[in-house]
Amino acid sequence: MNIIFQDRFPIRAIVLIGVALLITTQIYAQNAEARLSLTLRNATLKEFVKRIENSTGYSFIYSEEITIKHKINLQVKDKPLREILDLAFKNEQISYQFTGRHILLQKKKESKTVGRKFTISGYVTDGTSSETLIGTNIIESHQNQGTTTNPYGFYSITLPEGETELRFSYLDYATEAHRFTLSQDTLLNIRMQGNTQLQEVVIVSDKTETGTIATQMGSIEIPMTQIKNTPSILGEADVMKAIQLMPGVQAGVDGSAGLYIRGGSPDQNLILLDGTPVYNVDHMFGFFSVFTPEAVKKVTLFKSSFPARFGGRLSSVIDVRTNDGDMQKYHGTLSIGLLTSKINLEGPIVKGKTSFNISARRSYVDLIAKPFMPNDEEYGYYFYDINAKINHKFSDRSRIYLSVYNGKDHFAANYDGDTDSKNGSTMNWGNTIVSTRWNYIFNNRLFSNTTVSYNNYLFDVNSYNNNKYANSMGTSIINRYSADYRSGINDWSYQIDFDYNPSPAHHIKFGTGYIYHRFRPEVMTSKISEKTGDKVDRDTTYHSIANSRIYGHELSAYLEDNIKVNDRLRLNLGLHFSLFQVQKQSYSSLQPRVSARYQLGKDVTLKASYTQMSQYVHLLSSMPIAMPTDLWVPVTKKIKPMRSHQYSLGGYYTGIKGWEFSVEGYYKDMYNVLEYKEGVSFFGSSSGWENKVEMGKGRSAGIEFMAQKTFGKTTGWLSYTLSKSDRQFAKGGINNGERFPYKYDRRHNINLTINHKFSERIDIGASWVFYTGGTSTIPEEKTAVIRPNDGTNNGSWGGYGHEGVFDSAMTSPTIGEASYVEHRNNYRLPSSHRLNVGINFNKRTKHGMRTWNISLYNAYNAMNPTFIYRSTSKNAPYKPVIKKYTILPLIPSFTYTYKF
CATH class of the missing domain: 3.55.50.30 (Phage tail protein beta-alpha-beta fold)
Incomplete structure (x- = not known):
């Protein structure tokens, strides 16, 4: 009517x-x-x-x-x-x-004063714990304008005077709606309440910086629920292994936590812990990462259009943010598994003002194995992590955070010799990170964050040999030899970032930073002492001539603006400037960043981007897995910074309720990438490393498909990546100037991940991966050769993989074997595939929640190659036979977790 x-x-x-x-x-x-x-x-x-x-x-x-x-x-x-x-x-x-x-x-009533606008700003927090919520969506219904909270939970939006309706939405929280008449600048802090009915896993969240409506391209936020529910080795939930299931991301060796993203190497990934770069993110030789899931609040991966505030790496940015701590009540989590035990505690120090969050994890294989060791031998390995954070709120305008991380791997071997001798060695490596962050709101449109941090990565090896015997006179003689080897890098850094929101159509970020690097590629000392009775015959310390420290200064500044041109078109325009000074040599780079999003229809989005990046540090490594002997070195007068140009194009469809479909294509050029020269490798010594490598060019191209179900009792995704990556060096150098496939050039990669919730008590997760093999250099033939000695007796003959047995006489001929290889990376490894399955049995108790997890890693026992090696047969000693070695067969595990 x-x-x-x-x-x-x-x-x-x-x-x-x-x-x-x-x-x-x-x-x-x-x-x-x-x-x-x-x-x-x-x-x-x-x-x-x-x-x-x-x-x-x-x-x-x-x-x-x-x-x-x-x-x-x-x-x-x-x-x-x-x-x-x-x-x-x-x-x-x-x-x-x-x-x-x-x-x-x-x-609609016209405003009394045409054009008057006011700003609404504040923090969005969890209604129970006061934990800040990063990336909360804020939408004004009448104006169809929106924004999100920044990495510290702060938002700001400027709107016309009049009737206003703001809606706040966040994964697993009930939507908050606030209606009022906007007549002045308004402080509006929101406390959101968890929605227990929303237990679905959302794979890619719908934020302005990640997801289908984001201006940024190739950016993915991985919820912690997904990371914790992804089955892994020995039931250890792992941030890096969850990232490996994303399109365009590969693991190096089967089962490892290494990341090879869009044709790049592991050192081309910028990994940040609360804004501080982490150089070594591996435990147990790369099979686990240093991030304890219980300490982490949010993980965001950028692999295409990098925001201008990030720089220093070519392939990706992984931004890890840790929990701030509950300001209202005490609670925690205790977890016991086959490999490690973990505990997380958080709560208020001063209720409503100051909170703490602390997580600790330790493996205990060494403790279990110790009773079974022989009396004259002792071997042990363990790793641990400690994350601690204090969060203090001075006022609604000022907050401060103090974060500490310390983690270490420790290996020891001690044994007695046949006589009165003792031998042993220890090996330790790990990170120490301390950072302080201060958030300050200058006004309702301008937010700042200031970070001061210290980061230290250290690898230390100690070995000793003690011999005790009696001479012919019956006098006791003691000989002792000890050696110490250290390498590492530590940084002091300062960063200030600003968020400025002049209007809903512009979200401007700008800032500057400085890092003081101290590289210690290697510090080697040895000591020899001899003692006869009470007389000291010798006590000498030797220092390697390679001992040195390299100091670097890195300065950066950036400006970026996320612009809403109209309802269909958004742009993100940015510029990143960097300057690196080392050994009286300076390198600078001005890096433009452009990305665009066009809403073709209600359910169809198109995106395009161009990104330029520069990198000033390199990782020297010869092993297919992460080793503590890998060394970080800076650019030098001879070695120039690596550079890349990446072009991306993508389409996204959300027309089916609860589903998202995407396709992204990319092409990347890389310059000044490093490879070892023919017949040269590295293991623990940086001496003369500049002469062992060549600089060349790299290419990487691919197309990534992804279909994901984001709501319901069954969630998950299926992704397929078709890619190619190669390298090329100057003629006469590596591979005689011809292009050759990159070590981790894998043509096909498929990931299928499924999570299903049967009830509040039982849920299951499974992931299946398939990828074609990478490449390796394998000699095709071996021949026996006799060559005259070159007078140096260093056995350097050039070519691939030459092996020789050298005569001790300087002038005698050398007898050995020469290997022939037609080109670099001439052998492609077989394909790998693996199914991981995990099931959770949950039960709510009087004081909390109890969960039993049972997992199967490599459920159908696929014998995937972890390493390959060359062997020979008795019938054809000079014809190589390629054999594979598998270290990760079917591995069952269980974990007990209690939340209180």
Whole structure:
């Protein structure tokens, strides 16, 4: 029924209508949130009103002066009536009001002062713990403007004066709606309540910086629920292994936590822990990472269009943020598994003002094995992590955070010789990171974060040999030899970042940073002492001539703006400047970053990006797995910075409820990438490393497909990557100047991940991976050769993999074997595939939640090659036979977790 006011409309009728509205207001209020599905094409206001009335039982009241400028086009599924009205009238001067069973349409009131705008700002936190919520979506319904909270939970949005409705949404939290009249700058802090009915896993969140509506391309936020539910070796949930399941990301060796992203090497990944770079992220020789999931709040991967605030690496940025700590109550988690035990505790120090969060993890294989060791031998290995954080709120404008991480791997071997001798060695490597961050709100549009941090990575090896015997006179003689080898890198860094929100159409970030690097490629000392009785015959310390420290200064500045051109087009424009000074040599780089998002239709999005990056550090390594002997070295006068140009294009479709589909293609050029020269490798010594490598070019191209189900009891995704990566060096150098495939050039990569929740008590997760093999250099033939000695007796003959047995006489000929290889990386390893399965049994107890996890790593025992090596047969001693070695067969495990 339409009621149109005429000039002569009876006053009595108006009174009767008013009484009826008052009586029925409470009855029909709940229907304002009724959900409808509706499709309209070029509808008039009268047609729209009729459809709503027929579907809901509401009647519209409006005067004949209410008209629309544009025809109404809608296609909505299961949307609240309020949202449908917002969409229909978003570009019209029409407001609405629910009054009982009627909807009153009126002209929007014009602002008293045209153009007046005000800013709403504040923090979004968990309603129970006061933990800041990163990436919360904030949408203003009437203006269709939006923003998100930054990495510290702060938001700012500037809107026209008048009626305002802000909606706050975040994964696993109930949506918060706040309606008010905006007449002045407003501080609005939001405490969101968890929604226990939303237990689904969302793979890629719908944020302005990640997901399908984001301007950025190739950016993925991986929820912690997904990381914790991904089956892994020995039940150890791992951040890096969850990232490996994303398209465009590969593991190096089967089962390792290494990351090879879009044709890049592991040192081309910038891994940040609360904004501080981490150089070594591996435990147990690369099979586990240093990040304890219980300490982590958010993980974001950038692999395509890098925001301008990031720099220093070519292939990816992995931004890891840790939990701040509960400001209201104490609680924790205890977990016991086959390999490690973990504990996490958090709570208030001063309720509502100061909180703490601490996590600790330790492996205990050494403790279990110790009783079974022989009396004259002792071997042991363990690793541990400690994360601690203190969060203090001075006021709504000022907060400070203190974070500490310390982690170490320790290996020891001690044994007695046949006589009175003792031998042993220890090997330790790990990180220590300390950072302080201060958040300050200058005004409701300008937010700043200042970070000061210290980062130290150290690898240390000690070995000794003690011999004790008696001479012919019966006098005791003691000989002792000890050696110490150290390498590492430590940084002092300062960074200040600003978020400026002048209007909803612009989100500007700018800042600057400085890092003071101290590289210690290697420090080697040895000591020899001899003692006869009480007399010291010799006590000498030797220092290697390679001992040195290299100091570097890295300065950076950036500016980026996320621009909303119109409802369809968004741009992210940025510029990153960096300067690196080392050995009186300076390198500078100006790196443009451009990305665009165009909304082709309601459910179809197109994106494109261009990114330029520079890198000033290199990792020297010869092993296929992460080793503590790998050394970080800076650019030098001879070695230039690596550079890359990456071009990307993608399309995204969300037209099927609960599903997202995407395809992304990329092409990347890399310059000044390093490879070892022919016949040269590295193991623990940086001496003369500049002469052992060559600089060349690299290419990488690929296309990535992904289909993911984001809601429901069953969630997961299927991804397929088709890619190619190669290298090329100067003619006469590596591979005689011809292109050759990169070591981890893998043509096909498939990831299938599924999570299903049977009930509150039982849920299951599974992941299946398939990838074609990488490449390796394998000599095709071996021949026996006799060559005259070159006078140096260093056995350096050039070529691939030459092996020799050298005569001790300087002038005698050398007898050995020469290997022939046609080209670099001439052998492709066989394909690998693996299924991991894990099931959780949950039970709520009086004081918390108990979970038993049972996992199978490599469930059907696929014998994938971890390493390959060359052997020979007795019948053909000079014809190589390639054999594979598998170290990760079927591995069952269980874990007990108790949350209290």
